Amino acid sequence: MADVLVVKEVEVRAGAQLLLSATSFQIAPGDKVGLVGRNGAGKTTLTRILSGESLPAAGSVNRTGQIGYLPQDPRTGDLDQLAKDRILSARGLDHILRRLSSYSMAMATTEGDEQDKAMASYARAESELAAAGGYPAEAEAARIAANLGLPDRVLGQPLRTLSGGQRRRVELARILFSGADTLLLDEPTNHLDADSIVWLRSFLQGYHGGLLVISHDVGLLEATVNKVFHLDANRGELDQYAMDWKRYLLQRETDEKRRKRERANAERKAEALLAQADKMRAKATKAVAAQNMAKRAERLLSGLDEQRASDRVARIRLPKPAPCGKTPLTASELSKTYGSLEVFTAVDLAIDRGSKVVVLGLNGAGKTTLLRILGGIETPDTGEVVPGHGLRLGYYAQEHETLDVSRSVLENMMTASPELNETEMRKVLGSFLFTGDDVEKPARVLSGGEKTRLALAMLVVSAANVLLLDEPTNNLDPASRAEVLNALRDYDGAVVLVTHDEGAVHALEPDRVLVLPEGVEDLWNPDYAELVSLA
Template sequence: MITVSNLEVRVGARQLLAPASFRVGAGDKVGLVGRNGAGKTTLTKILAGEGLPASGSVSSSGEIGYLPQDPRTGDLDVLARDRILSARGLDEVVRRLRSAEKSMASADEKTRAKGMRRYERAEADLHAAGGYAAESEAARIAANLGLPDRVLGQPLSTLSGGQRRRVELARILFAQAETLLLDEPTNHLDADSIVWLRDFLKAYSGGVIMISHDVNLLEETVTRVFHLDANRAEIDIYNVGWKAYLSQRETDERRRKRERANAEKKASQLVDQANKMRAKATKATAAQQMLKRAEKLMASLEDERASDRVAKIAFPTPAPCGKTPLMARELSKSYGSLEIFTDVDLAIDRGSRVVVLGLNGAGKTTLLRVLSGIEKSDTGEVIDGHGLKLGYYAQEHETLDVNRTVLENMKSAAPDLNETQARSVLGSFLFTGDDADKPARVLSGGEKTRLALATLVVSAANVLLLDEPTNNLDPASRAEVLNAIRSYAGAIVLVTHDEGAVEALEPERVLLLPDGVEDLWTNDYADLVSLA
């Protein structure tokens, strides 16, 4: 259970949440919604104990399981399986069992006997912590999130960013915490895993507070909705499910508009009548009373609610280039003994549209990193064509320097921009005033997405490498990105789970990983997008 009392949230001088109080108990499934930048991620960090409020308090009973947008996986040399088991302290027990098993296989009798004793103690501790059933449960959760035994036996350092995030989600779900705080839990999940997660959360006996732009997930799971209004810095609490919330919110908005219109009309009539009566000395007192009634009537109304602003996104006019600005020949990549992809050949012609498909872990993100020059392939080469100007959108926002400000990141992406021009572009991406001077590390996932997209807009790139560009975006911002993809005149290589993004791209070709098979796009491939 989480109890919040008079909690105020600020970032610098900006108030994200005026003092608010609420409680989330066992069985509550809360959808925390609001536009990008409203403060949802900041609030969730405070609820998890990883941030401090400006005022007020947060108290909780029982353990909290927190999945941030950018999960920290700790030691990357740890096996994925052990990272999940660590949620219940089982990782250390399992390591002791493995060590004892090695000793038991020794040719030395004393070493074998010592190993047997250590094994018995470790096995007793394992049973006390839930035994082999707990190990099986962890493996089952992982498998349903697209992490088979093969992946669980690998060090975290060999996994893709999406796989590491799914390891963290599996760890949180395995922990059996009393309250779950989940920030965009469906990122990097395929369609089957999302369906499984819905059922898991519906059946979960503890409380859940979830930030998500997955409408189907919200419809299926939430029993309460907390809407964080960025314009008013207030939380509107609806103790109903998702569909009822949408209906109630629309009804409330119509009622507010109707009440305001009626009050304004009545106040106007009172003012008009008072102005007429003031001309006569005998009616001056009555006129003054009418004016006070009009003021009181208008003061009783809440401020008119402003509509949420949306970033205006349009990708750049591409710089001139040759017929084939980017080529790759015989690319392969491995991490240790794990082969990611082999013999990938690719030719990106001017204005071409290519979508990269493959199961999670097939190397889609790695391929874009190789094409962008951030990572080196083991074999083959990437060839820059005449006039190539590359723009890379990384799903983990690695292209942003988190130690620099929003403005500094922008000027680094386009050195020719002066400060006024840079601030103007940032303003169209909803970074206004002091927002431009914030360090990138304090931005939410949605804000980082907007900043990364803003750096692309000023890049004059003629080839865009886009890795999950619609993750973390509210519906209005997602629609802007889809329109930008649709209208961009340059070449795009796209990695996405978003079927709408592929529709907007209208791809000519598809590259299938890990085998590197290239084919002309047909609608037969559309069913693979959400599975990729």
């Protein structure tokens, strides 16, 4: 029997809110499904249920075969583990190789019976290694890692020394190496450079198992999917299309026009029936007939989809910056080392009032580390960060670590600006699409897109005059991303930006660029633009 993921009458809820009414589908080998819908529609929640990490409100999920699940915020396990071992652990190879090394040492350092036991154990471990794919499997893992921008140097480091983007790529490499029968990938292109995204498209095109992918990367969807599931947040339904991405877009537009026509026709017929029923009610002999007409009108309307409301979009307006001195933030002679790994040295940076700076560098060059040092979250090994007169920092972290996941949406907001009252906070949250009971949700249950909106909302109430932004457009749907880019254009304060998003750089219109790990600072010119997607 083929390894299939079978979903029967599954219902998805967030608290009392219905995200998805009962739906059924299956993902079989060769099915490559793109799961789409606006931020907050429930895509991530549904994927957690498919993986087995969460339970549905109703219905069942039957899994045969191995599931490989990449969540938006991956858990990397033991941070002291080497990156290479984390990837190899997907097939249990890390333990086998560790035992082989131990037995090899024992054979070299013992004699007699002890040495014989070590040799026998080594032989058994070699057999296990062969059954798991042997040394070619280890080479395969290294090849996948390299294509995702993880060279041998990085693979030999403990996870705790890696940036958030590097750790996420380790998890993606682990899932792809696992040989799982069904892959569930939530935003797999986050933190990948342009070459790695091209390679991932090719890998998924050639993958023979089942695949469900959530992605805002249209190029990935165009290249890989042969089915599209659209989670319609307004109707709470999953529309299933057995076709590729381009045909889906055309069919989706046709379906929306049809729904609108059907609704308009039904409303006209219902209105006519109700009008006729009102006339007939005046005569006692026709009261029953009038009542039947009214019921027909109700049935006519209830059998159709509600006219699709316009998708809501967060209205993002970054804060009017608080007054500050000419140079609110200065850094000099910054260096950072993790163990024997030197990340960067002797970095100098002066952030003038209203200036715009883009930080470029290959993955692992220390871009996130620099922002964390500027934000006071990490301490440099040498050098210092000096706040200027009136400095108010706003820090957007790519891994959302500024959020307290044990607190609610509203409680997180209150920590960002104690001066505002709850009513004012709720008004701001409403503009970021958190309404009613949404503000009472704990941050831990939010999707990546929702966490991004909450973190941006916290910036809005901060009145910051220097923003440190680390990949602020990750996890956003196209409409919300456009709002972030417009907000960057209109912001009067200073910005230090780390991003792979060329659109974000164009919106910022930077004055200067800082290239890591060299620490070279230069005036911005268009020649640097081609480095953005490679960074």
